[in-house]
Amino acid sequence: MRIVCPHCGERPVDEFVPYGAAGLKRPDASASTSDWLDYVYLRDNKAGMHGELFYHVGGCRAWLIVTRDTRTHAIAEVVAARDQRDAAR
Amino acid sequence: MPQRIGRADGPAGVTVHERGDLSLGLITARRGMRTTCIDSLRASYDLDAPMTARIVHGRTLSLAWAGPETWLAIGSARPDIETELKAVVGQAASIVDMSDQRVVMRISGPMTRTVLAKGVTIDLHPRVFKPGDTAITPLAHITTQLWQVDDTPTFDLVSPHATARDMFHWLTVSAAEFGLDVGRTQL
Numbered sequence: 188m189r190i191v192c193p194h195c196g197e198r199p200v201d202e203f204v205p206y207g208a209a210g211l212k213r214p215d216a217s218a219s220t221s222d223w224l225d226y227v228y229l230r231d232n233k234a235g236m237h238g239e240l241f242y243h244v245g246g247c248r249a250w251l252i253v254t255r256d257t258r259t260h261a262i263a264e265v266v267a268a269r270d271q272r273d274a275a276r
Numbered sequence: 277m278p279q280r281i282g283r284a285d286g287p288a289g290v291t292v293h294e295r296g297d298l299s300l301g302l303i304t305a306r307r308g309m310r311t312t313c314i315d316s317l318r319a320s321y322d323l324d325a326p327m328t329a330r331i332v333h334g335r336t337l338s339l340a341w342a343g344p345e346t347w348l349a350i351g352s353a354r355p356d357i358e359t360e361l362k363a364v365v366g367q368a369a370s371i372v373d374m375s376d377q378r379v380v381m382r383i384s385g386p387m388t389r390t391v392l393a394k395g396v397t398i399d400l401h402p403r404v405f406k407p408g409d410t411a412i413t414p415l416a417h418i419t420t421q422l423w424q425v426d427d428t429p430t431f432d433l434v435s436p437h438a439t440a441r442d443m444f445h446w447l448t449v450s451a452a453e454f455g456l457d458v459g460r461t462q463l
C-alpha cells in the first residue's frame with residue numbers, strides 16, 4: 188500500500204503511523220459517561236468511505252487525513268489535517 | 277589521502293565526507309505567519325523559502341524545505357545561528373539550533389544513486405529527482421533528509437547525530453562493492 192502525501196509525494200505505508208478515525212468530536216468535560224464512552228471506544232466500522240488520521244513520521248511529520256474505501260482499500264483522497272481544520276473554521 | 281573501503285582497484289564508485297563545519301537552524305513558521313516569515317527571510321538573505329521539496333542557495337545561507345512551513349537553514353560555521361535567525365524572523369517563526377543535533381554527509385561519484393537505491397524507497401532517477409530537489413524519507417530505516425547537490429551526482433545526507441554512525445556503517449557496507457573513499461572527517 189502506498190499513500191500520496193500532499194507534501195512529500197507517493198510513499199510506502201510504513202513511513203506512516205495510523206491513528207484511527209478522523210473527525211471525532213471530543214465531548215465537553217461535563218458530558219455524560221455514555222457520550223465519553225462513544226468518543227473513546229465506539230466506532231462505526233463502516234463498509235465504504237472512511238477517513239483516518241495518519242502521521243507521516245518518516246517524512247514531513249504532518250498529520251494527514253486519508254479517505255479510503257474499507258472494502259477495497261482504494262484511497263480516494265489525502266489531505267493535510269491542518270488544511271481541513273482551517274477550511275472548516 | 278582518503279581511506280578506501282571495499283573494492284581496492286580502480287577509482288572509487290562513491291566518495292563520502294562529513295560536512296562538519298555547518299551551522300543548522302530549523303525554522304518553523306507560527307500559525308498564520310508564513311508570509312511574514314518568508315518575507316523577512318527574503319529581506320535578509322535574498323532567498324525565497326521553498327514551498328515545495330526544494331533547497332535554495334544564497335550567498336551566506338541555504339534554505340531546505342523541511343515539511344509544511346518548516347525550513348532547515350544551512351550556513352557555514354557562524355557564532356550563533358539561533359540568535360541570528362531569531363533576529364531575522366522575530367515572532368513569525370520558532371527557531372531551533374540543530375547544529376549539534378544533525379550530521380551532514382556529502383556523498384558523490386558515479387555509483388551514488390545505485391548505493392542510495394539500496395536504502396531508500398523513493399525514486400532518485402534523474403528524470404524525477406534533480407539537483408535542488410530534497411526529500412525526507414527513511415534511509416536504511418533511519419529518517420533522513422537528503423538533497424541533490426549536482427549531476428555528478430552528489431547528494432547531502434542529513435541524519436540525526438544519534439544515528440549518524442549507523443548511517444555511515446550502512447554506507448560502508450552498501451558502497452563496498454564499488455569502492456568507497458572516505459575523506460576528511462571520519463565518523
Ligand SMILES: [Zn+2]
Nearest residue numbers: 192195246247
Ligand atoms: Zn509527508
